[in-house]
Amino acid sequence: MQIAIIGLGRMGGNIARRLRRAGIEVTGYNRNVEVTRKLAEETGLHAAATLAEAVEALKAPRLIWLMLPAGEVTEAHIEKVSPMLAPGDILIDGGNAFYKDSLRRAGALARQDLRFVDVGVSGGIWGLEEGYCLMAGCDDAGAIEHLRPVFEALAPAPDRGWAHVGPAGAGHYTKMIHNGIEYGMMQAIAEGFSLLEGKTEFSLDTAQLAELWRHGTVIRSWLLDLTAGVLQRDRELADIAPVVADSGEGRWTVMESIEQGVAAPVLSLALQMRFASQDREQYGNRLLAMLRNAFGGHAVQKEEDDD
Numbered sequence: 001m002q003i004a005i006i007g008l009g010r011m012g013g014n015i016a017r018r019l020r021r022a023g024i025e026v027t028g029y030n031r032n033v034e035v036t037r038k039l040a041e042e043t044g045l046h047a048a049a050t051l052a053e054a055v056e057a058l059k060a061p062r063l064i065w066l067m068l069p070a071g072e073v074t075e076a077h078i079e080k081v082s083p084m085l086a087p088g089d090i091l092i093d094g095g096n097a098f099y100k101d102s103l104r105r106a107g108a109l110a111r112q113d114l115r116f117v118d119v120g121v122s123g124g125i126w127g128l129e130e131g132y133c134l135m136a137g138c139d140d141a142g143a144i145e146h147l148r149p150v151f152e153a154l155a156p157a158p159d160r161g162w163a164h165v166g167p168a169g170a171g172h173y174t175k176m177i178h179n180g181i182e183y184g185m186m187q188a189i190a191e192g193f194s195l196l197e198g199k200t201e202f203s204l205d206t207a208q209l210a211e212l213w214r215h216g217t218v219i220r221s222w223l224l225d226l227t228a229g230v231l232q233r234d235r236e237l238a239d240i241a242p243v244v245a246d247s248g249e250g251r252w253t254v255m256e257s258i259e260q261g262v263a264a265p266v267l268s269l270a271l272q273m274r275f276a277s278q279d280r281e282q283y284g285n286r287l288l289a290m291l292r293n294a295f296g297g298h299a300v301q302k303e304e305d306d307d
Contacts, residue, residue: 001025001149003063004054005045006077007095008035010297011121012067014128015094015154017043022153029054051077055084061115061146065092070101070248078105087113090143094119096249099137099173106139106168115143116168120175124296131156135178136164137171180253183246183270185223186291190284193227197283207231226294230287241301242285244277244292 001024005016008030016026016039026045030036033049040047048054055062064081068074074095085091091114093102102118109116120135121127132154138144144151144164155161165174196204210228214220234240250271257264277285292298 002027002058003065003150004029004048004058005065005067006030006051006054006081007067008039009067010125011094011127013039014125015065015067015121015132016045018128018132019150019153020045022149024150024153027054027057051081052084055081060086060088062086062089063092063147063150064089065094065150067094070095070097075101078109082109082112082114085112085114088115090115090117090146092117092119092147093172094121096120096175096179096247097172098248098252099169099176102137102172103169110139115140117143117147118169118171120171120173120178122175122178126295127154131161134162135171135174136162137166137169137173138164139168176249176252176256179247179249180264180267180271183250183253183274184266185221186288187266187270187273187284189223189227189291190288193231193287194284205235207235223291223295226291227287230290230294234290237283237286237290239302240286240289242277242283242289243301244274244285244288245298246271246274250274 003019003024004027005012006029008016008028016028019026020043027048028036028039028045029048029051036047039045046057048057055064062085064085066074066077068077074093074097078091082091091109097118106116106118115138117136117138121132123130123132134151134155136144136151141164151162152158165171193206196206196209207228210224210231214224214228254264254268254271257267289300293300
């Protein structure tokens with residue numbers, strides 16, 4: 001089994017590592033050649049200096065997995081790599097692309113007799129050890145079957161945590177909705193702990209409560225596990241800037257609710273609260289920022305010293 005991973009950042013690098021652990025032959029390419037070189041030394045993957053070299057290293061049908069930022073970067077790489085491919089080759093986009101872009105790309109690549117798979121990938125920085133949840137969209141069931149060893153290696157177990165969820169665009173669509181739900185769940189946790197922290201007359205220990213609620217309660221979850229870990233390390237979060245970025249998928253989810261005419265007030269308000277996170281006094285936004293760091297490794301802004 002051979003595959004090329006294009007983009008060896010936080011997610012792409014760990015995907016390459018997990019595939020190598022499963023014995024899959026990986027060719028890696030990153031615009032920063034030093035990143036590729038170090039990962040090659042660590043994992044034994046083949047380091048490609050150029051996109052062309054990455055493609056040429058593979059046997060037909062070639063599998064090219066893009067793990068790049070959504071938008072112009074992904075678009076540019078698809079435009080560069082697609083002319084290098086031959087009919088029957090499979091191009092996978094594992095980034096958080098807008099599903100309508102994926103629909104368009106699938107159609108354009110099909111006219112070149114190339115197979116396109118859009119894969120929603122969830123798992124963040126924990127995916128390397130725990131496995132990734134993979135939502136694959138593709139019009140060609142044969143392409144999914146060809147990719148089965150890759151999906152089984154990346155998922156938490158060969159028989160769970162990955163699925164062919166529908167036609168082209170469905171993988172990124174389901175990941176978009178997943179992230180919208182994630183916004184709402186995180187917002188609820190952050191607001192609840194803000195109320196606990198604000199009840200000063202009870203002197204509540206929020207770290208104690210987060211740990212307590214992990215066991216036997218209705219709201220126990222992985223996000224609550226992460227909350228407990230964050231608060232055990234730093235209950236006050238005083239030096240964390242309460243600025244919570246949005247990746248774009250929350251916006252797309254809200255736009256989808258408007259297009260469908262389906263009420264999604266929780267998801268919409270969770271997105272709006274991220275916009276409102278410039279209120280630097282809110283404890284809840286500090287906790288939200290730390291939760292994003294805990295599951296996805298996203299950067300956290302620290303408060304600057306007054307002097």
